[in-house]
Each structure stands twice: as C-alpha cells, then as structure tokens.
Amino acid sequence: MFKRVLIANRGEIALRVQRTCRELGIETVAVYSEPDRNALHVRLADQAVCIGPGPSTESYLVIEKIVDAARSTGADAIHPGYGFLSENPRFVDACEAAGITFIGPPASAMRALGDKVSARKLMETAGVPVVPGANDISADDFETARREAERIGFPLLVKAAAGGGGRGIRVVEQIDDLEGAMRASGAEAASSFGDATIFLERFVTEARHIEVQMMADQHGNVRAYGERECSVQRRHQKLVEEAPSVAVSPELRQRLCDAAVAAAKSCGYANAGTVEFLLDKSGEFYFLEVNARLQVEHPVTELVYNVDLVKQQLEVASGQVLPPLEGPLEPNGWAIECRINGENPYMNFMPSLGLVERVEAPLGPGTRFDSMLFDGLDVPVFYDSMLGKLIVWAEDRELAIKRLRRALHDLLIAGVDTNVPFHLALIDNDDFLAGRIHTNWLENSFTMPALPEEDPRGLTALIAAALASGMVASAAPAASGAPSASRWLRAGRANVMQQRVAAGGGRGWRRGTGSS
Amino acid sequence: MATRHRLLLDGAEHTVVVDEAGDQVSVTVGDGEALAVDVTTSGVPGTFSLVIGGRPVQAYVTRRGQGFEVTVDGRRFLVGPATGGGRQRGAMGAKDRMGEVTAPLAGVVVDVHVAAGDRITAGQTLLVIEAMKMQNEIQAAHDGVVKAVHCEKGGRVEQGALVLEYEADGIEADS
Numbered sequence: 001m002f003k004r005v006l007i008a009n010r011g012e013i014a015l016r017v018q019r020t021c022r023e024l025g026i027e028t029v030a031v032y033s034e035p036d037r038n039a040l041h042v043r044l045a046d047q048a049v050c051i052g053p054g055p056s057t058e059s060y061l062v063i064e065k066i067v068d069a070a071r072s073t074g075a076d077a078i079h080p081g082y083g084f085l086s087e088n089p090r091f092v093d094a095c096e097a098a099g100i101t102f103i104g105p106p107a108s109a110m111r112a113l114g115d116k117v118s119a120r121k122l123m124e125t126a127g128v129p130v131v132p133g134a135n136d137i138s139a140d141d142f143e144t145a146r147r148e149a150e151r152i153g154f155p156l157l158v159k160a161a162a163g164g165g166g167r168g169i170r171v172v173e174q175i176d177d178l179e180g181a182m183r184a185s186g187a188e189a190a191s192s193f194g195d196a197t198i199f200l201e202r203f204v205t206e207a208r209h210i211e212v213q214m215m216a217d218q219h220g221n222v223r224a225y226g227e228r229e230c231s232v233q234r235r236h237q238k239l240v241e242e243a244p245s246v247a248v249s250p251e252l253r254q255r256l257c258d259a260a261v262a263a264a265k266s267c268g269y270a271n272a273g274t275v276e277f278l279l280d281k282s283g284e285f286y287f288l289e290v291n292a293r294l295q296v297e298h299p300v301t302e303l304v305y306n307v308d309l310v311k312q313q314l315e316v317a318s319g320q321v322l323p324p325l326e327g328p329l330e331p332n333g334w335a336i337e338c339r340i341n342g343e344n345p346y347m348n349f350m351p352s353l354g355l356v357e358r359v360e361a362p363l364g365p366g367t368r369f370d371s372m373l374f375d376g377l378d379v380p381v382f383y384d385s386m387l388g389k390l391i392v393w394a395e396d397r398e399l400a401i402k403r404l405r406r407a408l409h410d411l412l413i414a415g416v417d418t419n420v421p422f423h424l425a426l427i428d429n430d431d432f433l434a435g436r437i438h439t440n441w442l443e444n445s446f447t448m449p450a451l452p453e454e455d456p457r458g459l460t461a462l463i464a465a466a467l468a469s470g471m472v473a474s475a476a477p478a479a480s481g482a483p484s485a486s487r488w489l490r491a492g493r494a495n496v497m498q499q500r501v502a503a504g505g506g507r508g509w510r511r512g513t514g515s516s
Numbered sequence: 517m518a519t520r521h522r523l524l525l526d527g528a529e530h531t532v533v534v535d536e537a538g539d540q541v542s543v544t545v546g547d548g549e550a551l552a553v554d555v556t557t558s559g560v561p562g563t564f565s566l567v568i569g570g571r572p573v574q575a576y577v578t579r580r581g582q583g584f585e586v587t588v589d590g591r592r593f594l595v596g597p598a599t600g601g602g603r604q605r606g607a608m609g610a611k612d613r614m615g616e617v618t619a620p621l622a623g624v625v626v627d628v629h630v631a632a633g634d635r636i637t638a639g640q641t642l643l644v645i646e647a648m649k650m651q652n653e654i655q656a657a658h659d660g661v662v663k664a665v666h667c668e669k670g671g672r673v674e675q676g677a678l679v680l681e682y683e684a685d686g687i688e689a690d691s
Contacts, residue, residue, distance in 0.1 A: 342648070351621060351648045354675065357561055357578050358587075381623050381672070385648040414576040414587040421590055451591075458525060458593060461586035463543050464564045464575035465595035466521040466532035467555055468584055473519075 001318050002026055002077040002101070006070040007041070009081030010060060011372040012388055013294070014041035017079045020310040029073045031066060033059035035380040040372055047073045054382040060084045063094045070100050077101040077317060079310075083384075086293040087114060103317040104271045105216075105292045112267040113290040117161045117199050123287045126266035128259045131278065131286040133201035136161075139186025142179050145200065149178055152202050158182055160189030161197040168192065169236060171203060204286065206438040207278040208247055209233065211291075212260035213301045215272050215309070217316040221324075222264045224257035225305045226331050228274075228297055231437045232426065234349070239419075239442070240426065241297035242336040243304045246397065246435030247279060250330065256285060257329070263290060272298075272313050278439075296389065297337050299370060303393040304331035334400040337391040338408070338423045340371070342379055345422035345448050352417035353379040356387075362410035366393040366403055369411070379416065387418065397435075401427050425449050522598040524583070529598040560584075615663075617654060617680040619673040623647030628669050630680075634662045642680055645673065660684040 006029040007017045014030065018041055021028045030045035035054045042048045049069040052059035059065065061084055070078055078095055080086035080103070089107035096102065104110075113119045117135040124130055133156075134148035149156060149172070158181045160168025168189040170181035182198060190196040213225040229245030230238045248256065260275040274295050276288040298309050316322060343349045356377045361369040371388025379387070392407055394400035408424050425448060426432055431441065518535040533544045542550045554567040561578035576587040583596030612618050627644040630636060641653045643665075660682040667679045 350652070351623075351650050353647060354622060358563070358576050381647045383648065385650070409589060411590075412574075412576060412587065414578060414585070414592070417592060418590075424590070455591070457588040457591050459545060460566065460568075460573045460575055460588045461593035461595055462523055462525055462530055462532055462545055463551070463553060463566060463568070464577050464586050464588075465523055465525075465584045465593075466519075466534050466543065467541075467553075467557075467564065467566075468560045468577045468586075469521055469523075469597075470519050470534050471557075472560055472579075 002314065004029060004046075004073065004075045004077075005103070005314070006031065006066070006073065006075035006078045006100075007045075007081065008060070008066045008078050008085055009083070010036050010039060010041060011383065011386070012370045013081040013083075013296075014039075015044070015372060016370055017081060017310050018044060020308055020314070021079075024311065024314065026314070029069065029075050031060070031069050033380075033382070035378075035382065038377070040374055049073060054380060056084060056382060063088070063091050066091070067094050067098050067100070070095075071098055075100065077103055077314075079103040079313070080293065082293050082295055087291070089114065101317055103313050105269050105273060109267040109269045110292050113269075113292055115161055116159060116289060117197070119289060120199070120287070122266045123263060126262045128263050128266070128287045129285060131201045131204060131288070133199060135199050137182075137198050137200065139182050139189070139196040139198050142182065145178060145182060146175065148200055149175060152200055155203040155205070157201045157203045158185045158198055159201060160185055160193060160195070161199055162189060162193035162195040168198075204278045204280050206440065207280045208245070208437070209238075209276065209288075209439050210245055210248065210256065210279045210285065211274045211276040211295075212256050213272070213274055213295075213298065213309070214260045214264050214269075215312050215316065215322060216264050216269045217322040218270050218319060219321055220265070221322045222261045222269070223322055224260045224329070225301050225307065225309075226253055226329055227256055228300055229437075230297060231439050232432070232442050233439050234442055238297065239339050239341075240336065240423070241300055242334065242397070242400075243300040244331045244334070245279075247283075252283065252285075253330075259285070259287070263287065271316055272309055296339070296386070299368060299389065299391045300335035300337050303335035303368070303391065304333055305329070306332065333393055333395050334397045335391060335393045336397075336400050336404055337389050338404065339386055339419075340388045340390055340411070340413070340423075341385045341419045342387050342416045343385055343419050344417040345419050345425075346451055347417075349419065349422075351385050353381060353385070355379075355415050356413060357415035358412060359414075360410070360412035362390065362407035364407070364410075366400075367407050368392070373413065387413065387416075390423075401433065422448060524596040524598040525593060612657065614658065614684050615660075615682055616678055617642060617656070617682070619645060619667075619675055619677045619679050620654070621645065621647050621652060622675045623652070623673065625667045625669055625671050625673055625679075626651060628665060628667065630662050630665065632662050632664050636660055636662060636682060643667065654679070656682070658682075658684045 004027040005021050007014050018028045027046040030042045030048040031051045032042045033054050051065040085091040089110040092102045092107035120130050137145050155173050158170040168185050170185045172178050172181045185198050186196040209230045210227050212227050216222040227245050227248050228241050228243045230241045232240040263275045272294050274291040277285040278288055279285045342352050344352050358375050359373040368391040392400055392403040394403045408420055521532045523530050535542045541553045543553045544550045551568050557564040564575045564577055566573050578585050586593045623645040626646045630642050636656045637659050638656055640656045642656055643654050645652050663681040663683055665680050667673050
C-alpha cells in the first residue's frame with residue numbers, strides 16, 4: 001500500500017479521497033490554487049502545496065505543477081479525483097515518467113475510451129450494444145454527414161468525438177439544421193478539446209441514463225457494482241442520482257453488469273470506472289461512454305453495496321487482487337444523492353456565490369453529506385457551482401425519499417442561494433415518485449413551482465429582522481454623542497456587543513417568556 | 517418599551533412593533549395580533565431560535581448592506597429598512613436604475629461588447645460575466661448611448677458593482 005498520496009483535486013472530492021487515506025493511515029498531500037488556500041482539503045492534509053492562481057488552466061490543470069508537487073513532497077501515488085486531469089492520458093504518462101503511481105486506468109485504456117468514436121468501435125467488437133450512428137466525420141464534411149444522417153434517421157445527435165460533460169452536443173430535428181449543429185459542435189469541440197472531429201448518433205428519445213460502476217484490478221479481474229439511475233438532468237448535467245434504478249430488474253441488472261465487464265476487458269481497463277448506457281422505453285440498452293474515473297455520484301453505489309470505492313481504488317492501484325465475486329450482486333436498500341449547487345432555482349438557476357456564512361449539515365440515520373462547505377467559506381468563482389452532495393440510504397425507495405425530504409429541510413446554508421428548493425419540489429413530483437423519468441423529463445415536463453405568495457417563513461423573517469435590528473441598535477453606546485450618526489452606522493458596533501457577551505462569560509443573548 | 521420597525525420585504529413595507537416588558541417580548545406585524553415570542557440567539561450574525569405561540573422556528577440572521585438577510589427553512593429573505601433610498605443595486609434581482617448597469621453576480625468579465633459612445637438597443641448584450649463556468653450575458657434594458665464602461669475584459673467584478681453607464685434615449689439622466 002502507498003505511504004503518501006497526492007490528491008490532485010479540490011472541493012468535496014479532495015476531502016472524500018483524503019478521508020479514506022487518513023483512515024488507512026496513508027499520508028495525504030493537498031494541492032491548492034491561491035483562492036483555495038482556506039479550503040478544508042488544505043487544512044486537513046499532512047502536506048500542502050500551492051500550485052498557482054485561481055483559473056484552473058494555471059493551477060489544477062497544469063500537469064508539470066502537480067507532478068512537481070508530488071516529487072517534492074515524496075508522494076508515491078496521485079489520486080486525480082474527477083474532472084480536471086482525471087481523464088487526461090498525458091497526465092498518466094507524466095506520472096509514470098516520474099515514477100509515481102497514477103490511481104486510475106492506464107493511459108492506453110483512457111486513450112481508447114476517451115475518443116468516443118474509437119470507444120464505439122471497441123464496444124462493437126466486444127459485443128456491447130451501441131446506438132446506431134456514424135463515426136469519424138470531420139466537422140466541415142457536410143456531404144458525408146448528410147448521407148449518414150439520412151441513414152440513421154431523425155432526431156439525431158451531433159457529438160464531439162473528444163467531448164465530455166455535455167459539451168459539444170447538439171440535437172438535430174431535421175436535415176436543414178444539420179450544418180449549423182455541426183459548425184457549433186465542431187467549434188465548441190475545437191475550443192474545449194482542441195479536436196473538431198464529430199460523430200452522429202441516433203437520438204434515443206425518452207431514454208433513461210443508466211450507468212454501471214465497475215472496478216478492475218491489474219490481474220484481469222473485473223467486478224460490476226450494479227447500476228445507478230441518473231436520468232434527472234438539466235443541460236446534460238446530472239442533478240439527482242439513485243441506486244438501484246426502478247427500471248432495472250435482476251435479469252436486466254445481470255445483462256448490464258455483463259456488458260460493463262466486457263467493456264472494461266475490451267481495453268485492458270484497471271481501477272474504477274463507469275460504463276454509461278441509455279435504456280430505452282422497450283428495455284433495450286446501448287453503450288454511451290466510459291467515464292474513466294471515480295464519479296461524483298459514486299456514494300450511492302457505496303451505500304447499497306457496502307463498499308468504499310476509494311479504498312478499492314487504492315488497493316487495486318497498489319497491485320492487490322480484487323476479492324472474488326459471490327453470486328449475483330443485488331443491492332441492499334436504496335440510496336439517493338442530490339447535488340447541492342450554488343444557484344437560484346427561482347431565477348432560472350442563476351449561479352449564486354459568495355460568502356457562505358453558516359452551514360448546518362443534516363445528520364441522523366442513513367444521512368451523508370459530502371461537502372467542501374464550512375462557516376466563512378468564500379466560494380471561489382473559478383470552479384463549478386457544486387457545493388456538496390446530500391446522500392441518503394434507507395431500506396427502500398419510498399423510505400429513502402422520505403429521509404431525503406427530512407434531510408433537505410435540516411440542511412442550512414446561509415449566504416448563498418442553493419437548489420435545495422428544487423430538490424424538495426422534485427421529490428414531491430408524481431412522475432419522480434413513480435420513477436417515470438428519462439433524460440429529457442426534467443427539461444420537458446418539470447416546472448419549478450413559483451414561490452408561495454403567502455409564505456409563513458416571511459413572517460418569521462420579519463420578526464427575526466425586527467429583533468435583530470433592536471439588538472443591533474441597543475449595542476451602540478448609550479451615551480452616544482452623535483445623534484447625526486444613523487442607526488445603521490451605529491449598527492456597526494453590534495459585534496462589539498457580541499464580544500462583550502463572550503468576554504463576560506455569558507452564553508449569548510436571551511430574552512423571552514420561557515423562563516418567567 | 518415598544519420599538520417600531522419599518523421594514524421592507526419583497527418590495528412591500530411592513531411595520532413591526534417589538535414590545536419588551538421585563539422578560540416578556542411581544543411582536544406585532546402590521547395589523548396582525550400581538551404574538552408572544554420567546555427568543556434566544558448568540559447575536560448577529562447568528563441563529564435566532566424563536567418560539568412563537570408554542571411553535572419553535574429558526575432563522576439565521578446576518579447583516580446585508582443596510583438591512584438583514586434572514587434564512588428560514590431554505591429560503592433567503594432580504595429585509596431592508598423602509599426608509600427612502602433603500603434600493604438594492606443590481607444584486608438580488610432588483611432592477612438597475614435608469615442609466616446604470618450593475619453586475620447581477622460576482623465573476624470575471626470575459627467579454628465587453630460596447631465602448632463609450634456606442635449606441636445600444638434594449639436587449640443587446642453589453643458584456644458577459646463568467647462565474648462557475650457559466651457565462652451570463654448582461655443585456656441593455658433601454659435604448660441609449662454608452663457614457664462609460666467601468667470594467668474591463670479579464671477583470672473581476674463584485675455583485676452589485678456599477679459596470680456601465682449610459683444615456684437613455686428621451687429620458688433625462690437620473691440625478
């Protein structure tokens with residue numbers, strides 16, 4: 001096992017990986033950009049290295065800086081987390097050249113899978129079903145594209161061969177829109193990934209996004225940990241994930257797992273990976289892509305299979321053999337994850353960021369909150385808007401949803417807007433409750449309910465504000481000889497009172513009827 | 517001793533009377549009945565635990581500009597003083613004053629499409645602010661002519677910062 005692991009990431013995933021390392025007695029090295037100096041993953045690490053300014057292109061995405069940090073701190077392995085360099089084969093090569101173990105798949109498997117076109121071909125050979133489509137089209141070859149499009153049929157998707165995270169994808173409803181979509185997709189792909197190659201794929205409508213977690217060791221053993229349902233998406237970004245899926249029977253689960261294992265074996269995969277499938281209305285599934293890393297939504301699998309996936313990643317990366325499979329792998333209970341994003345669901349999900357003044361994480365049975373938040377965190381503007389993940393486990397789906405509702409109400413994040421009201425509305429929706437969802441369901445069929453006009457919370461807010469302003473005013477010195485100073489200037493002295501209370505050994509401020 | 521507070525919530529003015537007599541606190545909101553409130557808190561910013569007529573509720577209160585931000589069960593309220601001039605600039609979805617454009621959110625300016633002297637039309641994109649990998653187009657609310665641009669490409673802006681001034685057509689500048 002490794003002695004010291006550098007975690008080449010930030011936010012909740014850096015903490016997640018760090019926690020397992022610390023439990024296993026492995027020392028951790030954190031890397032951080034300047035605005036992340038105060039982040040929890042920095043504070044809790046054994047060593048920390050600053051790798052540059054805020055923009056990730058100058059810090060978390062710079063291979064040389066990460067490898068140098070690993071070398072100078074004597075790390076013997078690097079865990080990439082998700083995003084950033086996690087699926088960059090050049091990073092894997094650089095680690096290898098420096099004699100540092102990369103905790104993830106080999107570069108060769110990454111290259112084979114990272115290009116969506118070569119991945120499709122691999123899967124076809126391995127007998128894994130793929131969506132009907134056309135590979136390897138240059139973004140300006142409209143003639144070939146038009147011919148292939150007629151064969152595939154509409155609607156279809158134009159995708160960037162090197163794409164990911166929903167970028168470079170366009171839906172084309174009719175032939176006239178094909179050229180525009182190719183130009184847009186090609187340009188986006190060229191700027192995001194430096195490669196304008198595209199491919200066409202039939203748009204399987206009303207399909208579910210079902211993915212299988214797999215884990216492979218370096219000795220050819222591959223194990224699949226059932227499926228996750230990730231159909232609740234907006235702009236191709238997942239918002240809620242669950243395990244298992246209401247749409248998957250034990251028989252289908254077995255076929256999905258077999259396909260995932262075949263996909264892993266087709267390219268000499270090792271370590272954790274996710275094989276994504278589309279599951280159509282008739283129950284047919286098609287290979288979508290392999291995410292060659294640990295995923296955001298891995299905790300739901302951990303909870304229903306009682307496994308620490310990060311621990312297994314460390315074990316297989318250090319050469320250990322995966323424990324053998326015993327019988328059909330059925331999930332235990334039900335787990336659901338909500339991504340808690342800093343955005344306002346009442347204002348078209350506009351990003352909301354700034355100072356998080358107060359956080360109270362939900363606790364209690366079956367409740368897990370993986371988050372980078374703490375009181376006083378100033379959320380940096382350079383990274384994505386995910387603040388944390390609320391994950392619950394219960395015996396069945398109905399109980400898990402009830403637990404989720406309770407936990408969402410228990411979560412307090414003051415200072416920024418979050419999508420918690422969206423999650424609460426979602427889990428009250430009849431279609432969601434019945435599991436009648438597909439990847440376009442949220443955008444096509446779900447409407448965020450408006451804020452209630454008569455909201456009793458408003459009354460509470462008014463009362464609290466009135467009491468607060470009274471308190472703030474009374475904190476000003478009584479003999480204030482400055483009548484011209486406004487109350488609100490004097491309010492600046494409120495903190496003085498707080499300190500006075502603390503210095504006096506009091507436990508706070510209390511007035512009321514309770515004690516009389 | 518009773519204190520009257522005139523507060524602004526969601527654009528509506530409310531009068532809240534807090535009556536403290538010894539240990540008893542009673543609060544009256546608008547024309548409503550007086551509510552016996554038991555309150556305990558560590559201060560501002562801080563959590564206010566209120567027991568109103570036997571029902572406990574919690575509010576997290578922090579100062580925001582001249583008012584307070586109060587978070588109650590997942591909803592954030594801005595409660596400001598209802599004295600004139602209490603307009604919120606740009607921030608929190610409030611409308612900009614005529615002739616001014618403020619940043620609706622903090623971020624990095626990734627594009628500035630106009631310069632001083634340019635003619636602009638309502639709905640036209642003036643600049644783009646990127647935050648959390650999302651690009652937010654800031655559009656003109658009125659027709660007019662740009663007087664000054666107060667931000668530059670690549671620069672960082674705070675929420676509510678004045679980023680652009682313009683002379684709106686047919687309307688005297690708000691002075």
